[in-house]
Amino acid sequence: MEELYLVLIFLFVLFLLLGTGVWVGLALFGVAFVGLELFTTRPAGDAMLTTVWSASSSWALTALPLFIWMGEILFRTRLSEDMFRGLSPWMAKLPGGLMHTNIVGCTVFAAVSGSSAATLTTVGKMSIPELRNRGYPEYMIIGTLTGAATLGLMIPPSLTLIVYGVTINESITKLFMAGVIPGLVLAAMFMGYIVLWSIFRRGEVPDIGLGVGFLKKIVDSRFLIPVILLILIVIGSMYFGFATATEAAAFGVIGSLLLAAGQGSLNWQTFVASLLGATRTSAMIALILGGAATLSLAMGFTGLPRALAEWIDELGLHPFSLLMALMVFYIILGCFLDGISSVVLTMAIVETMVRQAGIDIIWFGIFIVVVVEMAQITPPIGFNLFVMQGITGHDMGYIARTALPMFAIMVLMVFVLIAFPELATYLPENIRQR
Amino acid sequence: MTFPGGTNYAGYFMAAASFLAFAYTLNNGNHIRVNLLLGLMGKHRRWGEVWCFAVASALAIYWARYAIKTTYWSYKLNDISQGQDATPMWIPQSAMAFGTVVFAIALVDNLVRVTLVGTHSAASRQIGD
Numbered sequence: 102m103e104e105l106y107l108v109l110i111f112l113f114v115l116f117l118l119l120g121t122g123v124w125v126g127l128a129l130f131g132v133a134f135v136g137l138e139l140f141t142t143r144p145a146g147d148a149m150l151t152t153v154w155s156a157s158s159s160w161a162l163t164a165l166p167l168f169i170w171m172g173e174i175l176f177r178t179r180l181s182e183d184m185f186r187g188l189s190p191w192m193a194k195l196p197g198g199l200m201h202t203n204i205v206g207c208t209v210f211a212a213v214s215g216s217s218a219a220t221l222t223t224v225g226k227m228s229i230p231e232l233r234n235r236g237y238p239e240y241m242i243i244g245t246l247t248g249a250a251t252l253g254l255m256i257p258p259s260l261t262l263i264v265y266g267v268t269i270n271e272s273i274t275k276l277f278m279a280g281v282i283p284g285l286v287l288a289a290m291f292m293g294y295i296v297l298w299s300i301f302r303r304g305e306v307p308d309i310g311l312g313v314g315f316l317k318k319i320v321d322s323r324f325l326i327p328v329i330l331l332i333l334i335v336i337g338s339m340y341f342g343f344a345t346a347t348e349a350a351a352f353g354v355i356g357s358l359l360l361a362a363g364q365g366s367l368n369w370q371t372f373v374a375s376l377l378g379a380t381r382t383s384a385m386i387a388l389i390l391g392g393a394a395t396l397s398l399a400m401g402f403t404g405l406p407r408a409l410a411e412w413i414d415e416l417g418l419h420p421f422s423l424l425m426a427l428m429v430f431y432i433i434l435g436c437f438l439d440g441i442s443s444v445v446l447t448m449a450i451v452e453t454m455v456r457q458a459g460i461d462i463i464w465f466g467i468f469i470v471v472v473v474e475m476a477q478i479t480p481p482i483g484f485n486l487f488v489m490q491g492i493t494g495h496d497m498g499y500i501a502r503t504a505l506p507m508f509a510i511m512v513l514m515v516f517v518l519i520a521f522p523e524l525a526t527y528l529p530e531n532i533r534q535r
Numbered sequence: 536m537t538f539p540g541g542t543n544y545a546g547y548f549m550a551a552a553s554f555l556a557f558a559y560t561l562n563n564g565n566h567i568r569v570n571l572l573l574g575l576m577g578k579h580r581r582w583g584e585v586w587c588f589a590v591a592s593a594l595a596i597y598w599a600r601y602a603i604k605t606t607y608w609s610y611k612l613n614d615i616s617q618g619q620d621a622t623p624m625w626i627p628q629s630a631m632a633f634g635t636v637v638f639a640i641a642l643v644d645n646l647v648r649v650t651l652v653g654t655h656s657a658a659s660r661q662i663g664d
Contacts, residue, residue, distance in 0.1 A: 122573045122587050123594075124566045131594045146601035153598075154605065154631060158550035160542040166552060347545070380552065384560040385567060387553030439567055482571060 107139045108405060125442045129392030136399030149395040156394035157387060160347070161267050165386060167350030168258035170379035172214030174357040176223055177371045179364050180328065184209065185227040187322030197299035198309055200237055200245060201292055202228050207249035208288045209325070212332040213357070214253055215260035216382070217477055218488045221250035225492050236307035240503040241298060243493060247485050247500055248507025249291050251474035254440060256284035257336060258350065261473060264386060264441050265466045268393065268448045273346040274339045275529035276466050281336065282524045283467050286517065290510050327363070331356040342533040386441060393445035400449040409450060410457040420458050421519065427451065428472050428515060435476020439484055443476070444469060467525040468518055475511045478504040540620025547627035554634025558641035562656045581653050588646035588655065595639040599632070606632040 114135045118128035130149070137145035156162075184206050192201040206224040214220055225246055232242045254261045257277035266273040299306045335353045338344040344352065361367035400406055413423060434443045455465050477485045480501045489500045518524060560566055573583045608614070610625035645655040 118590065119569055120572055122568050122570060122583060123590050124561075124568045124587075126566065127591045127594045127598075130598060131590065134594070134597070146597065147605065150598075150601040150605040153602075154550070154628060157553055157631070158546040158627065160546050163545045163549045166549065380556045381560045381563055381565040384553050384556035385565045387549075388557060388560070388566060391553075437569055437571060442567060482569070 104404075108403060111136050111139060111399075111403060111405075119438075124388070125438070125446075126388030126390075126392035129389070129396045129446065133392070133395035133399040136396075136403055140399070140402040140404075148398065152394045152398045153391045156267075157391050159267065161273060162263075162387075162390070164258075164273055164346040164350045165260065165263050165267075166379055166383035167347060167354055168215050168263070169260065169382045170375060171258070171350065171353040171357050172216060172219050173375040173378045173382075174354070174361055174367075174371075175210075175213050175328075176219050176378075177375055178357075178361045178366045179324075180210070181223045181227045183324035183328075184224065185231055187325035189231075190318040190321050193309060195292075195296070197292075197295035198237075198306060199232060199235060200241060200295045200299075203232075203242070203245045204249045204288055204291045204295065207246070207252050208256065208284070209328065209332070211250075211253040211256040211284070212336070213258075213328065213353070215258045215263070217250045217253035217474070217485055220253035221246065221485055221488050222492065224250065225489070229493065235309055238305045241295075241305070243489065243495065243500055244503030244505075244507060245291065245295060247478055247489050247504040248510070249288070250485055250488075251477050251507075251511075252284055252288060254474050254477070255280045255287065255467070255470050257281060257339075258346075258353070259470065260386065261440050261444060261470050262466060263346070264390065265444050265448070265469065267390065268397075268445050269452050269462060271462060271466070272529075274532065275463050277336070277346065278340060278528040278532055279463050279467050279525040280470065281528055283471070283514070283518060286524060287471070287511070287514050290514060291507065294506060294510060324364075327360050331360065340528070340532055389442055389445055393449070396446070397449035406450045406453040410453040413454055414457055418458070420460055423454070423458050424460070424468065424515075424519060431469065431472040432475055432479065435473060435482075436479055437482055438476075439482075440470075440473035440476060443473060461522065461526060463529050464518075464522050464525045468515065471511055471514050471518065475508055478508055540616075540618050540622070543616055543618040543620040543622065547622070547630075550627060551630035551634070554631045555637075557634055557638035561638065561641050561645075564656075564658045566657070581649065584649045584655060585646070588642060588649055592639065592642040592646050595635065595642045599635040599639045602628075602632045602635040 111132070115132045118131050119125065123131070133149060134145050137148065185202055188202045188205050189199050192199055192205065195201050203224065206228060207220050210220045210223050228246065229242055233239070253259070257280050259277070259280055262276040262280055263273055266276045331353065334356060335349050338352060339346060339349045358367065361371070431443060434447070438446065452462075456462060477483050478501065480486060480497055483501065486497045486500050489495070490497055568587070573580055576583045606625050606628040609623070609628055614624040616622045616624055645657055649655040
């Protein structure tokens with residue numbers, strides 16, 4: 102019985118520190134300290150710092166700052182203008198017209214950046230004013246963009262997947278490969294929604310005139326071709342086993358520097374700004390990871406993960422029910438925490454549970470990313486909603502309502518993933534080994 | 536072409552880049568926190584911030600203290616990396632010790648300012664500014 106009180110105190114401290122607004126990484130560090138003091142007699146500080154050091158100096162983690170930097174470089178180029186100009190001739194003939202540039206633009210930028218906020222800002226900067234000028238309805242512009250920007254978390258390089266892989270000690274390359282097909286399927290489902298909209302709300306689709314010839318299309322999208330090449334090199338080199346995730350990221354950085362230089366948007370200011378931006382984001386994640394490493398050390402001593410896993414085993418819960426419960430849990434958690442924090446905070450407990458239930462841990466990574474993506478567009482704390490508010494000035498409630506159909510599509514995506522797990526497991530199982 | 540111990544060196548630089556940037560990241564408002572309750576406190580928000588900075592300062596001081604201790608003992612016991620690089624561990628670890636000390640100082644600085652004057656420099660900012 103005494104154990105139960107200790108666990109309750111431990112969880113109380115967790116909610117107290119996180120809830121009152123102590124920085125997530127430090128809060129996790131503090132909770133771990135309390136946990137170690139409560140459950141063990143050994144000196145907490147030394148054990149915690151040994152754990153922090155090995156977690157912070159791991160080779161697998163080095164892919165993180167490089168991919169962040171790559172996104173930061175491209176974020177500061179003319180990519181967003183080029184993207185709209187290059188994509189729109191190809192999209193004009195589709196039912197729903199230029200609205201598709203939102204989805205395809207997000208998909209392309211998601212493949213060079215791991216963050217959904219950067220994806221949203223880059224694509225939105227150009228496509229929102231252009232689509233408004235052509236008379237597309239505001240709720241569709243805002244909704245599709247807010248939803249599709251979450252693809253940044255799923256399509257490699259994905260910061261959430263790197264953090265997930267580092268936390269559970271699995272290959273980041275495998276996780277990246279697992280994200281490719283589900284990301285494309287989700288993008289296709291978003292586009293399907295736009296097609297349905299154009300059929301049922303025919304009156305809302307403005308007439309944008311005839312498409313242009315094939316040659317003109319190629320000429321218009323010539324600036325996009327280097328970006329597509331860069332994506333193919335980064336993802337291809339990992340798939341064919343030429344490069345580890347970190348090496349592929351380094352190629353990506355060199356490629357994006359060349360691309361920025363070729364466009365003439367690389368100067369000393371943008372170079373420094375991209376480097377500082379990458380430093381801040383990666384230090385932010387490193388603090389969370391450092392704190393989370395101590396927390397999972399402490400969690401081990403509380404016996405909580407094992408007890409929960411055994412309890413779920415005794416219940417004889419079907420994996421499907423477990424996944425449904427976890428989905429609801431993460432959506433609620435995501436109302437208060439950002440994606441990366443909720444992944445590292447919970448994996449200390451959830452990993453044991455999931456492995457015990459016989460769920461593929463790589464597949465689960467994709468599952469968790471879809472669920473965390475949903476949390477990005479739900480109030481009161483949806484990160485994409487904040488960013489969108491910053492860009493358009495609409496209030497959060499309105500943006501959240503426009504993104505509701507996208508939320509429903511993501512829920513559907515969870516069921517698609519459960520029904521066809523091969524979507525996520527096929528590519529990682531077939532990576533070339535060299 | 537191989538570079539023996541390359542992955543270890545990359546790891547050390549990763550750690551140094553993170554720890555040395557903690558304070559800078561804090562003062563730019565990029566460290567993530569849950570703002571919900573603070574936002575609801577309205578004009579009493581300052582006291583919420585005082586609590587956060589006080590707790591964070593205490594934790595960061597504790598963190599820095601043990602980072603120094605870990606580094607000191609690595610030096611004292613002549614702890615050598617297990618990898619091919621065979622680096623004495625105190626060299627990369629001193630970046631952690633230094634970075635966490637600066638981080639603790641930055642938090643205490645903000646704590647003093649928010650308590651006495653009511654302002655601090657760790658307000659949250661959006662990405663892409």
